[in-house]
Amino acid sequence: MLDRIIDPQACPLDDAAYITACRQRLDEDGVVTIPGFLLARTVADLVAEAEATAPEAFFTSSTHNVYLTAPDATLAPDHVFNRQIDSSKGCITTDQVPTGSALHSIYESATFRDFIAGIVGEAALYEYADPLSSINVHYAAAGQELGWHFDNSSFAVTLLLQAPEAGGEFQYVRDLRDADAGDLNFTGVEAILNNDRAPDILEVVPGTLVLFRGRNSMHRVTPTIGGRTRILVVLAYNTEPGVALSEAARMTFYGRLS
Ligand SMILES: O=C(O)CCC(=O)C(=O)O
Ligand SMILES: [Fe+2]
Secondary structure (H helix, E strand, O other), X not given: OHHHOEOOOOOOOOXXXXXXXXXXXXXXXXXXXXXXXXXXXXXXXXXXXXXXXXXXXXXXXXXXXXXXXXXXXXXXXXXXXXXXXXXXXXXXXHHHOOOOOHHHHHHHOXXXXXXXXXXXXXXXXXXXXOOOOOEEEEEEOOOOEEEEEOOOOXXXXXXXXXXXXXXXXXXXXXXXXXXXXXXXXXXXXXXXXXXXXXXXXXXXXXXXXXXXXXXXXXXXXXXXXXXXXXXEEEEOOEOOOOOOOOHHHHHHHHXXXX
């Protein structure tokens, strides 16, 4: 059924050799991009759908540190740990994605889930236990951006639906910290925030699937320039069943719990 939604030539979901190749790319580069993953027709349908639901989006404009944690009062306010970064975007949640949307078909497909699990090296992947967090559509209108941060989750799957006229660039710095070793790398993070070191840039066109390991690789999306809104889908999975996104995170991102 996904054959009418995604391009099996661009992305042969049940081809074991292809999954192995993607897994090697993810391990070597920290990111895999699959251009042409969505059929052109699907991109057009999903943009129309996203534009129809945009008025229901929850808009946030907030500041956060790059580690997405509360400030540390024992460090100076201008310490890199406490430096506040701007982010602003609109978001709609799983329950707001229309029934019958191709996004539900992709997200819920066992074949797709096994494909992603195979690439990230997990035995299985599960949806979120809350009704909001599994599928999110992000909107960044002119001037809106996602500031520098490290993700809490070990990997993220995104689908770009609509690129802005300019800006909206995904920039990243690979392996800038080691979260499991407790290494926050203040010096390295500060060099990026101060523009002393240039990040890498990921080229992404609409219809591309991106699988990114963002826990140790700091990344941002630069402000949208021009009248065309950047529209991006995030497909989020857990490695265990029954996990809900924390209430604090749901309030911050969605403005509600259910
Ligand atoms: O918008 C993007 O391309 C990346 C989104 C992202 O980094 C996030 O949601 O944590
Ligand atoms: Fe991120």
